[in-house]
Amino acid sequence: MASLLFVNEIFASLQGEGAWTGTPSVFVRLQGCLCRCPWCDTKNTWKLGEPNDCGLDFAASKADAPRHATCTGEELLAYIDAHYASIPHVIFTGGEPMLFDLTDVTAALLARGKTVAIETSGTEPVRVAEGVWVTVSPKYDMPGGREVLASALRRADEIKMPVSGPKDLEDLEHRTLPETKPGVLVYVQPVSRDDEATRLCVEAAMTKGWRVSFQVHKYVNMR
Numbered sequence: 154m155a156s157l158l159f160v161n162e163i164f165a166s167l168q169g170e171g172a173w174t175g176t177p178s179v180f181v182r183l184q185g186c187l188c189r190c191p192w193c194d195t196k197n198t199w200k201l202g203e204p205n206d207c208g209l210d211f212a213a214s215k216a217d218a219p220r221h222a223t224c225t226g227e228e229l230l231a232y233i234d235a236h237y238a239s240i241p242h243v244i245f246t247g248g249e250p251m252l253f254d255l256t257d258v259t260a261a262l263l264a265r266g267k268t269v270a271i272e273t274s275g276t277e278p279v280r281v282a283e284g285v286w287v288t289v290s291p292k293y294d295m296p297g298g299r300e301v302l303a304s305a306l307r308r309a310d311e312i313k314m315p316v317s318g319p320k321d322l323e324d325l326e327h328r329t330l331p332e333t334k335p336g337v338l339v340y341v342q343p344v345s346r347d348d349e350a351t352r353l354c355v356e357a358a359m360t361k362g363w364r365v366s367f368q369v370h371k372y373v374n375m376r
């Protein structure tokens with residue numbers, strides 16, 4: 154577990170999206186993303202990380218700063234043990250967390266009795282321990298030019314499709330779902346709480362048997 158992790162921020166909150174909505178969670182937001190989605194609400198994570206002398210206290214003390222902390226997997230585990238012992242669920246998000254190999258650190262968290270989830274765009278190989286909940290939020294035709302990988306879609310336990318217009322629903326139906334495993338949970342999530350996107354999501358859920366993810370944390374002003 155010697156490789157370095159670049160942690161943009163770490164904090165505790167409730168999961169506000171998808172199947173784990175309402176679950177107290179430690180969020181570990183990793184630095185770096187190549188997708189460049191125009192509506193991204195974490196653009197401060199885009200720059201690829203480099204080693205620095207900022208520790209995890211720095212990542213825990215700020216929000217939306219362009220700088221990140223540097224740690225090993227062991228240091229991250231020790232930090233979670235020390236500061237978030239009562240919280241049973243750990244979510245790796247980003248940025249794009251699959252720019253890092255999280256196999257060992259997620260295995261160690263599972264061995265501690267935590268449940269563990271990652272949220273990925275599906276544009277990098279999924280490198281996590283067996284038993285980790287994988288949410289793929291596929292990003293097609295974004296300015297970064299990254300391709301969504303069939304292997305990531307096959308590993309997904311949950312698809313969470315960001316919807317800003319009808320094309321996203323077509324991409325979900327025709328490019329995503331043919332690659333997923335049976336029983337995968339399917340959520341459509343309106344981008345930026347937009348009224349028209351919300352209407353499209355509700356209509357699609359009602360006709361296709363999908364679910365709507367509403368980013369509940371934003372409605373109750375949580376991080």
Ligand code: SF4
Nearest residue numbers: 186188189190193248
């Ligand atoms: S994949 Fe996620 S973090 Fe990366 S640009 Fe898109 S919305 Fe932002």
